[in-house]
Amino acid sequence: MNKKGKPFTIIAFLLPALILFVGILIWPIIASVHHSLYTYPTFADPGEFVGFKNYTDLFSSQYDFGRAILNALILAALSVFIQLPLALGLALMLGKGIKGERFYLSVYFAPVLISAVVIGMLWEKIYNPIYGLVTKAAEALSISVPPEGLLGNPKTALLAVFIPTIWQYVGYHMLLMYAGIKGVSPELREAAKLDGATDGQVNRYVVIPCIKPIIKVSIIFAITGSLKSYDLIKVFAKDAYNCSYKVPSLLLVRYAFHNAGGIASAIAVIMIVMCFGFAILVNWLFKERDLYGKK
Amino acid sequence: MKMKRLVSVLLAGVMTLSLVACGSAAEPATETAPAATEEAAVEEPAPAAEEAAPAAEEEAPAEEVASDEPVTLTMWCIATEGDSNRHAYEQAIADMEEKYPNVTLEWEAIENEAYKTKIATAMADGNDLPDIFFTWSCAFLGDFVEQGRVYCLDDTLAKYSDELPESMLGNTTYDGKHYGVPTTMNIVALFANMDLLAEAGWDHVPVDYDELIQCCDDLVAAGIIPFGCAGGETWCVTEYLEPIIEKSIGADALNDIFLGRATYNNPDVAKAVDTFQEMIDKGYFDPAGASLPNDDVKANFMAGRTAFYQNGTWNCADFANDEEFLPKVQVTEFPVIDSSKSKLGQLIGGPSDTLAVAATSENAELAAEYAAELGKLICHYGYLDGCGLPAWIPYGDTSDINPLTQSVAEICANADAYVLFGDTAMSAVDKDPYLDAVAKVYGKELDGQGFIDELAGAIR
Numbered sequence: 001m002n003k004k005g006k007p008f009t010i011i012a013f014l015l016p017a018l019i020l021f022v023g024i025l026i027w028p029i030i031a032s033v034h035h036s037l038y039t040y041p042t043f044a045d046p047g048e049f050v051g052f053k054n055y056t057d058l059f060s061s062q063y064d065f066g067r068a069i070l071n072a073l074i075l076a077a078l079s080v081f082i083q084l085p086l087a088l089g090l091a092l093m094l095g096k097g098i099k100g101e102r103f104y105l106s107v108y109f110a111p112v113l114i115s116a117v118v119i120g121m122l123w124e125k126i127y128n129p130i131y132g133l134v135t136k137a138a139e140a141l142s143i144s145v146p147p148e149g150l151l152g153n154p155k156t157a158l159l160a161v162f163i164p165t166i167w168q169y170v171g172y173h174m175l176l177m178y179a180g181i182k183g184v185s186p187e188l189r190e191a192a193k194l195d196g197a198t199d200g201q202v203n204r205y206v207v208i209p210c211i212k213p214i215i216k217v218s219i220i221f222a223i224t225g226s227l228k229s230y231d232l233i234k235v236f237a238k239d240a241y242n243c244s245y246k247v248p249s250l251l252l253v254r255y256a257f258h259n260a261g262g263i264a265s266a267i268a269v270i271m272i273v274m275c276f277g278f279a280i281l282v283n284w285l286f287k288e289r290d291l292y293g294k295k
Numbered sequence: 296m297k298m299k300r301l302v303s304v305l306l307a308g309v310m311t312l313s314l315v316a317c318g319s320a321a322e323p324a325t326e327t328a329p330a331a332t333e334e335a336a337v338e339e340p341a342p343a344a345e346e347a348a349p350a351a352e353e354e355a356p357a358e359e360v361a362s363d364e365p366v367t368l369t370m371w372c373i374a375t376e377g378d379s380n381r382h383a384y385e386q387a388i389a390d391m392e393e394k395y396p397n398v399t400l401e402w403e404a405i406e407n408e409a410y411k412t413k414i415a416t417a418m419a420d421g422n423d424l425p426d427i428f429f430t431w432s433c434a435f436l437g438d439f440v441e442q443g444r445v446y447c448l449d450d451t452l453a454k455y456s457d458e459l460p461e462s463m464l465g466n467t468t469y470d471g472k473h474y475g476v477p478t479t480m481n482i483v484a485l486f487a488n489m490d491l492l493a494e495a496g497w498d499h500v501p502v503d504y505d506e507l508i509q510c511c512d513d514l515v516a517a518g519i520i521p522f523g524c525a526g527g528e529t530w531c532v533t534e535y536l537e538p539i540i541e542k543s544i545g546a547d548a549l550n551d552i553f554l555g556r557a558t559y560n561n562p563d564v565a566k567a568v569d570t571f572q573e574m575i576d577k578g579y580f581d582p583a584g585a586s587l588p589n590d591d592v593k594a595n596f597m598a599g600r601t602a603f604y605q606n607g608t609w610n611c612a613d614f615a616n617d618e619e620f621l622p623k624v625q626v627t628e629f630p631v632i633d634s635s636k637s638k639l640g641q642l643i644g645g646p647s648d649t650l651a652v653a654a655t656s657e658n659a660e661l662a663a664e665y666a667a668e669l670g671k672l673i674c675h676y677g678y679l680d681g682c683g684l685p686a687w688i689p690y691g692d693t694s695d696i697n698p699l700t701q702s703v704a705e706i707c708a709n710a711d712a713y714v715l716f717g718d719t720a721m722s723a724v725d726k727d728p729y730l731d732a733v734a735k736v737y738g739k740e741l742d743g744q745g746f747i748d749e750l751a752g753a754i755r
Contacts, residue, residue: 042442043419062728062753129583130595152526152585154738238588239408241529241727241734257415258723259438 032268040261047262054266063255065267068246069274074158075165075247076226076278083166084218087173092203094174095181105178109171116168120235123164127151151236157244161236168232169225173218180211216286223282224275363397368662370402372429372650373410377590379612379682380479380648380673387672391665398665408528415723418444424653426662427669432466432647433715434722436475439651445474446652451663452476458671463646463686466715475649476670479683481608482644482713483534483629484703490623491519491602504542504630511579514602522574523601524737525592526585529730532737533717534606536571537643538629543567545633546641546712553720559750563636565743568736570632575739585738605629607644608703612681615697626702640711646686647719721754728753 036054039047058065090108094101111119126133129149138145146153150160184207192202208215230249237245240254248271256264374384381404388400403425405413410429417424418439430436439445452459452473459477467475487500492510495517501507511521525531541549544563551557552564574580581601584592589606593613596604597620604610614624631637650666650673652659671687678685679693681700684707696704718726732749735741741749 044421060752061749062731064731127586128591129586130600147582148526148585149583152582152587154740157586236586238527239529239730241730242526242586243731243735243738243740253412254727257412257419258727259419260724261419 029269029272032265032272035265036262036269038262040265041259043261050262054262055270058263058266058270063251063263064243064246065248065251067243068248068251069270071158071245072227072229072247075162075229076223078159078162079165079169079222079226080219082162083170084173084215084222086166087170087218088177088208088215090170090174091177091181092207095178095184095207096199105175108174111168112172112175114168116231117235119164119168120232123160124151124236127160154244157236157242161233161245165229165232169222173222176214176218177211180214181207184210212286216282219282220279223278227271227274227278365397365399366658366661367399367401368427368656368658368665369425370400370427370429370650371410371414371425372402372404373407374429375404375406378404378407379609379680380677382612383673383676383680383682386676387669390672391669394668395665398661400665414439418442421655424655426656426658427650427652427666430475430649430651431716431719432475432477432645432649433720434726435719436467436649436651437469438723440469440474444654446654446656446659446663448473448476448652448663448667451660451667455667455671457688458690459687466646467649467651475651476666477646477686478648478650478670478673479609479677480644480646480686481648481683482642482703482707482710483538483605483716484608484626484706485538485629486596486604486606486610486614486699487625487627488596488599488602488623489625491599495519495602500625500627501630504632507630511574511577515578520581520601521579522603522605523581523592523596524584524605525587525589526734526737527588529734529737530716530718531589531592531606532733533730534643536568536733536736537714537717538605539571539632540564540567541641541643541714542629542637543570543632545636546714548636550712550714553714553717555725555754559747559754561747563633565747567632568741568743568746572736572739572742575737608684608700609682611683611697611699611703612677615681615699621697621699624699626699626706628706638711640706640709642706642710642713643716645713645715647715648683725754 035046037051038049039054041047057063094104098104127135127150129135129145129147129152132149134150135145137143146156150156188206188210189202192206197205228249229247230253233245233247233250234240237250240246240250248267252264252267252271254264255261255267372384374380384402384404388402391398391400414428414430419442421442421444424444430439436445449472452464463477463480464473464475467473467477485500489498489500491514492498492500495510495513497510497513501510514521522535524535537549544561544567548557548561548563552559552561581592581595583595587595592601593604593606593610595601597614597617608626611626615621628639628642631639650670652662652666656662674685674687675689675691677683678689678700679696681697684700684704714720717729721729728750732741732746732753735749736746
């Protein structure tokens with residue numbers, strides 16, 4: 001191939017991917033920003049230009065968006081500080097090569113394959129304040145549970161939503177980390193062992209630093225997944241007017257189909273900014289650690 | 296026959312008292328005209344219509360279906376397997392298959408809440424709408440009419456004027472044009488399990504508010520939970536809150552608020568909300584209901600967990616179908632709280648269940664005829680099943696109507712005024728802050744003052 005034809009060839013090969021990238025990712029973001037500046041009473045009608053009013057309105061008590069953001073951030077924090085350590089613990093345990101490794105791997109991963117709606121309905125029965133497993137078990141153990149049930153009490157509702165989330169996704173994060181752990185060179189482990197390191201020290205000083213890029217990806221997935229959470233919460237929240245369950249996605253869907261497309265687009269833009277923001281923050285945090293380590 | 300006459304005359308007449316008005320053209324419905332005059336006006340055609348109805352049914356297919364060319368119509372509704380109206384829909388559709396052999400109806404039933412999202416999405420988009428769709432009247436349908444998505448039924452309904460009183464069309468009339476075929480009408484009523492009341496020493500349903508409170512105290516003392524309310528579905532909370540507000544401030548005042556003629560900034564509304572919360576604080580409501588869906592709460596009532604269940608009168612069908620439960624249950628209206636502002640006969644409800652035709656339908660004219668006939672049949676079978684009171688003048692043998700529906704007919708016959716369900720009367724934009732605030736009231740996150748402050752700011 002001559003030098004003259006090379007740029008055109010590159011463009012020709014990149015163009016389909018570029019079109020897909022712009023059409024599926026970039027353009028919808030631009031469109032959402034544009035829509036968020038109008039009222040958009042219907043999909044076809046942009047309505048009145050209102051500038052940033054949709055954004056300021058969102059934080060009034062009418063929309064409860066502040067509450068929704070707070071709920072999403074609580075879910076994200078619980079995911080990072082409870083779900084991921086649990087997943088890491090399981091991955092480290094299985095990564096050591098225990099007996100029945102494959103079996104446990106399948107068992108922990110199985111909930112990921114079940115539909116969130118099925119999981120939601122299953123856990124709704126488990127939480128039922130009259131005949132639910134949790135209620136009956138608490139009664140048997142003389143532990144007090146709120147008479148409204150865990151889902152009906154505003155103080156425990158979000159936690160009740162988070163437990164099935166852990167149950168569902170811990171296997172997913174465990175599998176990512178497990179794959180990373182299996183990729184750690186056995187020589188490194190053996191060398192550490194020869195130097196007298198315990199299992200815990202091997203994990204802390206050898207395995208975990210090696211799988212840091214995977215942990216970073218898991219953290220980003222956990223945070224963005226929590227900020228975007230919808231399906232499981234929708235099953236519990238039903239008509240989504242109960243404040244305990246409000247998350248940005250529920251409000252987005254509601255306003256998109258209730259003659260307030262501008263508000264829905266503003267929520268979408270804020271969610272995009274938050275997801276990108278957290279992804280950049282996590283990347284930066286891990287980068288800083290690397291630099292510090294190098295010093 | 297007596298029952299039929301009672302219902303056909305009084306319901307049609309009483310509906311003219313309805314305070315609900317959706318569009319500018321629905322203004323006549325706001326008039327509180329003397330009942331006797333209105334009833335007399337409706338009464339005249341009723342007997343004739345009763346006789347004429349079956350004959351009209353027989354003639355209809357030959358006249359209406361101009362061509363024998365096979366046509367497929369689509370319909371969306373909420374008559375799912377568990378819905379009280381399911382049987383009425385199935386019966387009506389079976390009849391329609393015989394009457395319109397060339398028309399194939401492909402119908403889909405979607406759960407209530409999911410349906411609201413589905414129909415709103417389809418309307419916003421304008422594509423993929425079914426030919427015929429179920430809708431609630433007033434603002435719910437009004438939003439779609441405003442978007443230009445609904446076919447005008449003036450020509451079609453003109454043929455049914457003897458069977459469908461004009462007074463029943465007020466909630467589906469916008470700018471003087473008719474857009475909906477009403478099926479049944481319902482009100483919010485208080486159902487009582489008399490066996491449980493008897494355990495607390497009560498042999499009758501409380502007739503005034505003081506008696507109700509005393510009865511609830513006696514029930515609590517006897518270890519029985521008075522009320523079941525599904526906090527998981529906020530519309531079920533409105534079935535308690537709206538009658539309490541109406542019986543505290545009066546139907547006119549509540550209607551003015553729902554229709555935007557007055558703001559929520561009304562201390563009497565705050566007081567009514569506080570009354571509701573006092574009842575919750577006193578342990579009158581089953582705490583387990585906070586997160587449960589309506590089906591579970593209704594099942595709890597039927598299983599004897601709660602003594603009262605306040606909800607729509609479409610439930611009469613399910614209660615009547617349970618032979619063991621039917622003898623235990625009685626139906627009444629929520630008692631008056633402030634007699635200086637409200638009185639018995641001021642009810643929440645009215646004709647709301649409606650069939651409409653999409654303007655995008657390729658066979659809109661045929662779909663309109665089909666929807667009218669189908670609506671009439673759903674009304675007929677729904678009334679026989681006890682799913683509500685008929686919007687159409689009843690025909691055929693109605694002597695076997697269950698006693699609960701008969702009681703509801705009597706309540707409606709003595710009605711003074713109707714205020715349509717709040718979430719139906721309001722536009723989609725106003726409905727959300729309203730239901731948000733109602734959920735917060737039930738969850739004790741807002742008190743009465745907080746409720747009116749929030750809604751006065753959110754709803755203009």
